[in-house]
Amino acid sequence: MFIDSHCHFDFSYFDGKRDSLMEQLAALNINKLIIPATQKNAWLTISKLASEFNNLYYSLGIHPHFLANFQPQDLYLLEKSLSNKETNCIALGEIGLDKRIDTDLAIQEDVFIQQLRIAQKLNLPVILHIVKQQGRVLQILKQEKFTQGGVYHAFSGSYEVATEFIKLGFKLGIGGVITYPTANKTRETIGRVPIESLVLETDAPDMPLYQQQAKNNSPINLLTIFDVLSSFRSESKSCLATQIYKNTETIFSLNND
Numbered sequence: 001m002f003i004d005s006h007c008h009f010d011f012s013y014f015d016g017k018r019d020s021l022m023e024q025l026a027a028l029n030i031n032k033l034i035i036p037a038t039q040k041n042a043w044l045t046i047s048k049l050a051s052e053f054n055n056l057y058y059s060l061g062i063h064p065h066f067l068a069n070f071q072p073q074d075l076y077l078l079e080k081s082l083s084n085k086e087t088n089c090i091a092l093g094e095i096g097l098d099k100r101i102d103t104d105l106a107i108q109e110d111v112f113i114q115q116l117r118i119a120q121k122l123n124l125p126v127i128l129h130i131v132k133q134q135g136r137v138l139q140i141l142k143q144e145k146f147t148q149g150g151v152y153h154a155f156s157g158s159y160e161v162a163t164e165f166i167k168l169g170f171k172l173g174i175g176g177v178i179t180y181p182t183a184n185k186t187r188e189t190i191g192r193v194p195i196e197s198l199v200l201e202t203d204a205p206d207m208p209l210y211q212q213q214a215k216n217n218s219p220i221n222l223l224t225i226f227d228v229l230s231s232f233r234s235e236s237k238s239c240l241a242t243q244i245y246k247n248t249e250t251i252f253s254l255n256n257d
């Protein structure tokens with residue numbers, strides 16, 4: 001069985017496709033999806049959507065790409081919503097720092113740190129979005145004494161950086177990046193890190209796989225990502241799949257069913 005630990009199932013791209021997609025996923029043994037929130041306006045939609053299916057889980061949070069309309073009271077609302085959360089709301093995210101976008105990094109850091117504090121207070125893991133800011137995020141996690149861990153979504157990078165995040169209680173979200181032959185460093189890293197540190201994700205409908213760049217991504221592609229990952233690992237496919245499933249359940253305290 002498999003879990004897509006990062007799928008934007010609430011995005012309008014999936015409108016009208018969700019029921020049939022859930023059936024296809026079940027047939028492929030992909031039996032759980034986690035929907036990470038990106039902005040306040042989506043929180044309600046996501047929690048409603050997650051209540052329509054048994055196997056959907058979600059997080060609430062403010063993604064650095066969606067800070068244009070950010071208001072300080074959004075953080076109060078976030079804390080309040082997470083304090084009274086449903087059992088299928090399992091994390092705070094996605095949050096982080098992104099150097100590619102125009103939003104001032106000082107603003108991104110402020111919102112990131114405040115969300116980390118909420119997660120720490122409520123004992124929730126976080127889903128991290130990091131672009132060209134690995135060192136700074138590590139510094140902040142240490143300085144904030146953040147102990148809840150979570151997932152470094154769409155991980156790419158060196159073995160040394162991966163190890164630093166693992167030490168802080170993070171799993172590495174392995175996604176479409178590794179299907180690109182140019183991702184040598186990341187491929188080398190994911191072949192060596194402890195099996196307990198791996199979780200799978202698609203980031204669908206974003207992050208198309210190699211040779212599918214013109215298409216929207218789908219959670220169905222999780223199995224392709226898994227195949228590529230297993231080609232870099234020494235374990236058998238069944239052992240790898242079982243452990244990854246367990247890792248995802250553990251980090252997000254998913255209900256056993």
Ligand SMILES: [Zn+2]
Pocket residue numbers: 006008036094203
């Ligand atoms: Zn995402």
